[in-house]
Amino acid sequence: MKSLRPHIKDYTRDALRAEFKRRGFSSYRADQVLSWVYRHGVEDFCEMKNLPIPLRTHLEEEWDIRSLVERKLETSIDGTRKLVLETHDKEVIEAVLIPEERRNTLCVSTQVGCPLACSFCATGALGLTRNLRTGEIVDQVLRARAVLPEEEVITNVVFMGMGEPLLNLSAVTQSVSLLTDPKALAMAPRRITVSTSGLVPQIRPLLEVGPINLAVSLHATTDEVRDELVPLNRRFPIDVLLGALRSEPLLSRKRPVFFEYTLMRDVNDSLEDAARLPRLLNGIPSKLNVIPMNPHPDAVYQPPDRKTCDAFAQVIHRAGMRVTLRRNRGSDIDAACGQLAAREVRGKATAPRASRSENLPPSSV
Numbered sequence: 427m428k429s430l431r432p433h434i435k436d437y438t439r440d441a442l443r444a445e446f447k448r449r450g451f452s453s454y455r456a457d458q459v460l461s462w463v464y465r466h467g468v469e470d471f472c473e474m475k476n477l478p479i480p481l482r483t484h485l486e487e488e489w490d491i492r493s494l495v496e497r498k499l500e501t502s503i504d505g506t507r508k509l510v511l512e513t514h515d516k517e518v519i520e521a522v523l524i525p526e527e528r529r530n531t532l533c534v535s536t537q538v539g540c541p542l543a544c545s546f547c548a549t550g551a552l553g554l555t556r557n558l559r560t561g562e563i564v565d566q567v568l569r570a571r572a573v574l575p576e577e578e579v580i581t582n583v584v585f586m587g588m589g590e591p592l593l594n595l596s597a598v599t600q601s602v603s604l605l606t607d608p609k610a611l612a613m614a615p616r617r618i619t620v621s622t623s624g625l626v627p628q629i630r631p632l633l634e635v636g637p638i639n640l641a642v643s644l645h646a647t648t649d650e651v652r653d654e655l656v657p658l659n660r661r662f663p664i665d666v667l668l669g670a671l672r673s674e675p676l677l678s679r680k681r682p683v684f685f686e687y688t689l690m691r692d693v694n695d696s697l698e699d700a701a702r703l704p705r706l707l708n709g710i711p712s713k714l715n716v717i718p719m720n721p722h723p724d725a726v727y728q729p730p731d732r733k734t735c736d737a738f739a740q741v742i743h744r745a746g747m748r749v750t751l752r753r754n755r756g757s758d759i760d761a762a763c764g765q766l767a768a769r770e771v772r773g774k775a776t777a778p779r780a781s782r783s784e785n786l787p788p789s790s791v
């Protein structure tokens with residue numbers, strides 16, 4: 427059931443100021459409310475002690491503050507943690523917390539399911555239920571922060587969970603505003619990465635939000651293979667995608683693009699593929715992450731053996747490109763790339779994969 431009240435976490439600071447003013451309250455009170463929500467993690471308007479009583483009463487009676495409920499927290503043997511979260515309308519999404527020596531990275535979801543039907547991805551097998559609201563995206567960060575020890579913080583946020591972020595552009599850019607707002611979560615933009623499978627028209631509008639990082643899921647070096655792995659490629663083939671990344675003003679950002687390349691045995695793991703990659707990405711400041719495929723129960727692909735992965739990365743490295751062969755994190759709890767929602771949401775009705783690939787909303791392209 428849809429909540430009819432406005433939700434405090436759906437508003438950026440500017441939007442909340444305007445809304446407070448419209449309702450007859452001082453706009454600077456919005457800054458105080460944001461501070462309570464994001465700095466102090468308060469989940470009840472009654473606790474916002476520096477607000478005047480009429481505003482507190484109004485908020486309690488007219489607004490919502492809590493969005494996601496933690497349904498399950500799973501911990502992998504490598505320390506990766508998967509938060510299974512429920513929305514007000516009982517949809518289930520997942521966020522993944524990846525602790526490393528000097529940082530805690532949180533991978534957030536932007537949609538319930540995903541319409542893009544990438545053939546190696548468990549989320550893609552679900553189809554799209556709906557976009558997440560801004561508040562449901564930023565609340566993943568608050569819920570994850572709550573499971574960390576008090577002295578630790580979330581240092582990095584990557585929009586690489588369930589869904590294609592650029593199909594939910596407005597909520598994603600508003601979430602980035604809240605993550606980077608000094609009165610809200612105060613993160614540096616360079617600590618935030620938004621990933622796309624190549625929704626070309628939305629890339630420039632996304633990057634107008636600030637100097638965040640862009641990640642592009644490439645996964646293939648020919649259109650023939652990419653059409654199969656990432657059906658969106660039929661609309662935006664490799665040369666169109668890379669041409670857009672080579673054009674101004676993207677180049678003038680002087681920030682590398684992070685390319686993700688999931689290695690699948692006998693599909694895209696040949697040394698010819700490895701040799702093609704530096705040529706394809708020539709002229710784009712790039713960092714390449716090579717990730718062996720994470721198997722999941724719906725998967726039709728398998729990861730290559732370690733020797734093949736090493737040889738693949740070596741060829742790229744020798745060509746002078748920055749390449750990292752990433753290890754799988756959290757695969758034992760289905761928290762790794764391509765595995766999200768493999769268990770929690772399975773069983774819901776899904777459309778056949780072939781038809782879902784044509785399911786992009788017209789406004790998105």
Ligand code: SF4
Pocket residue numbers: 540541542543544547548549550551587588589590623764
């Ligand atoms: S890889 Fe990303 S864009 Fe493709 S189906 Fe999965 S969630 Fe969607």
